[in-house]
Amino acid sequence: MNGGMDMGGGGGGGRQELSADNVRGIVLALLSSGFIGSSFIIKKKGLRRAALASGISAGVGGHSYLKEPLWWVGMITMIVGEIANFVAYAFAPAVLVTPLGALSIIVSAVLAHFILNERLHALGVLGCVMCIAGSMVIVIHAPVEQEITSVKEIWHMATQPSFLLYVASVIVLVSVLVFHLSPLWGQSNVLIYTAICSLMGSLSVMSVKALGTSLKLTFEGTNQLAYPETWFFMLVVAICVLTQMNYLNKALDTFNTAIVSPIYYVMFTSLTILASIIMFKDWSGQSLGSITSEICGLIVVLSGTILLHVTKDYERIPQSRIGLYAPLSPTSATRLNGELLRHVEDDARRTDDEEKVLRRQEMY
Template identity: 30%
Template sequence: MDFSRADGGSYTDNLIGTLLAIFGNLLVSISLTIQKYSHVTLAGTKDSRAFYCTKTWWCGFVLTCLGEGANFVSYAFAPLALVAPLNAVSVLSSSILGLIFIREKSKPKDFAKRFGLSVLGVILTIGGTYLFVAFGPNSHEKLKAENIVKHIVGWPVLLYLLLEIITFCLLLYFYKQHRANYLVVILMLVALLGSVTVITVKAVSGMLVLTFEGTMQLDYPIFSVMFVCMVASVIFQARFLSHACKLYDSCLIASVNYILSTILAVVAGES
């Protein structure tokens, strides 16, 4: 059976990218639940240790790294517009895991209702995922080092990065100086960093794939720049998400983070 299209894309590549994205987002949702459990456990005991001194928190951190690694590889196989919306998997699984294992703000009479809605969301997500794979964007540009440089110095990307840096600095000022620990503020910082991660991940994964195919891309300076920016953005995202997990429910975090991250990721990818 031929899965190729005239535009050079491949249903098989889409399927691989989709499965990797689903697996990665499942791991991320599990990690959020574990880290939330770590914070809840410490808050309910007289243990004076910091959260990063517990085994459960580090277990969640490792799962976050593995999940983001799977998401990283998925960008090499499927278009950004296909991978980014699959963060919905993390929203639904976080909601279900939070209800089952942590019972976050859930009265017994509301548990069945919320669980039923979560199951309905899973069914709709599975249907939507199938439609994405079958009818979604199927081709994406193979990013060579020269093409990446051309994209970055283009005015759409420069304008987007300028606006993002200004917004990030303003939010960080209020977050640090005025103790603005609001969920939207924290997750907006995460989403802004996430949009940088999306750009850099797409670039790094694309250059790695071309290198494995025989076209060396790792000796270009742009690869090192993209790799450093990718690692830095992921580390700071993990830090902000950990703080959010300490203050808010993981299912709420996943829901708001999905909305903000998906919007900014798609905008960043299209710019």
């Protein structure tokens, strides 16, 4: 790795040297979180506008948001953030980069407070502070990643039995969620869509890191594009990202942003760190003190995101109403949903009350 700067002034206590590559990864990860946190809000507004205009929401299979300019602004913002995140993984380990995504939750929560009328209370502010504090602990004790000289080395890591077992488990779980649980409870249980996104996300991060490292080595003069492994990782990235985008849209359109963002972050971060530890052996060679500090920092970050979640004001669909609408056929449900949305739009024109129409849109 490149030369580094000492964060701890000497070896004791499990403090780690923050390498120049880690610094680059941190800066890119922070920029990424800012863009991605903003994109949640912009896309949410675009999804609502599209649903009101067409009468069919993305949560029930509508794709009218593809014609909504604001949704595309949010999508472009997310792509910029993901590119920054992509490059960050080429420089720093996933154990360091992924938890810094907590900033996206803070950005999302603050913007939702002012733009979507999803109130952020005093305990929510405490959650933001906890996310920042926990991230700082993780940064200070971040591991120095082993140097990789070829995509063949990454392929060897990806085909070790322990990681192949993890991949097989993810594929089985995602298949059950998509084909069995999603049609039954996807519209009433936020964990279904977010679990699909998180499980696929953990694989996409591993592939993104592999692909990013390959491109980094290529730009440094060691061509990795001649290896089929590089193109395989690119294919996996495409499949995983498309799946994530589809089910994240469903989650955002069906549930409140205050619910989706923290739960997605907690699940995605935990699974990604687990996958990275299995595949890249991020904790290999670290002292017990450093590993303990990173775990504590991660727990603080996750606790902060949960605190942000539970202090939000949001409305849930009553179970009696879910039971009333569940037996409808897909065609009838779509028609009913469209009629309800048109009533909401008419009421918004009469009252000119944006908060009211937004809350009814959440209900339906």
